[in-house]
Amino acid sequence: MxxxxxxxxxxxxxxxxxxxxxxxxxxxxxxxxxxxxxxxxxxxxxxxxxxxxxxxxxxPPQFTGKASRGLNPAAANYDHHIRRAALSYSIDPLLLKAIIQTESDFNQYAVSRNGAQGLMQLMPKTARDMRVRNPFDAAQNIDGGARYLKSLLNNYRGDLVRTLAAYNAGPGRISKNGPLPKIPETIAYVKRVIHLYRLYQRRTAESRGGNISVHKLIKIN
Structure with a gap:
């Protein structure tokens, strides 16, 4: 080949x-x-x-967090893995896409300055905990990232803002009930993921000839 x-x-x-x-x-x-x-x-x-x-x-260049402003067409390259992981862990595949774009901009071999690796930027310990042997394998990385995201969603009782904040800053820094820490990077991260999530939802709705109905606005202070 x-x-x-x-x-x-x-x-x-x-x-x-x-x-x-x-x-x-x-x-x-x-x-x-x-x-x-x-x-x-x-x-x-x-x-x-x-x-x-x-x-x-x-x-290869380290990912700096500057993802594509709009929706990245590279997402289609990983649709199969995303759908499979979403089905396995009962997560919206569009949310996974938004996280992947924010984390790595769909660069399968992205490595951050802190050592996070792959599409969903798993830290080595997290990758091991999620049974990911090769973080640069798209299927393994997405499955491990989705498994980790699901554990956070369960831990924070479905609170998306706290879940995303914990995915970025680590669960040790995000309480289940108290105020969110004023970490600029984490605040920007949560806003970015939610923005992209809504864009993916809007595009999906438009492709089906429907409209998106936002039932609850998510506010990040």
Whole structure:
């Protein structure tokens, strides 16, 4: 199988850059030319992925939280995994899309400065707790992220604002009943997810020839 244009561009660009080992992430290319990524190398075919830097900016670029302003068409590439995870954990697939776009902008190999990985930006411990062996595998990452989101929804009794705040800041910082902490990043994150969630809902309603009815406005102070 031939490399995609995206992979070719990445490889060509990478050849021009100084190399530094990106510890903990491994890759091998199979006989058909397909690239396989993991943080748990299963055999000797895997070798450490290389991290390239330009003026101390890592390659692949770390995700900074600046997701696409509108709806990202790349979401369609992961529809199957999103629908399956949504069905497994009784979560609205449109909410999962909004979270993924906010977290990684649908970059399957995104790595944050804090070490969060993959589409739903799972921290290594969270990934292990959610039984995710390879956070860069789309199906595993989305399933693990949805499982974690469901646990938060249960913990906060369906309170979406607190659930999203906990997904961003960690459940240890978000109480079940008290006031939400004034964390600028978390406030912006919750607003962003809810905004995208509504956009996905609106687009879905329009594609079905219907209208969205907002029963409850969500206010973030």
């Amino acid at each position: 031939a490399l995609s244009i995206r992979h070719i561009v990445i490889l060509l660009f990478a050849l021009l850059l100084p190399i530094e080992v990106w510890g903990g992430i491994y890759v091998y290319v199979d006989e058909q030319g397909g690239s396989h990524y993991t943080n748990v190398p299963a055999d000797q075919r895997y070798h450490p992925l290389q991290q390239r830097k330009i003026n101390d900016v890592p390659w």
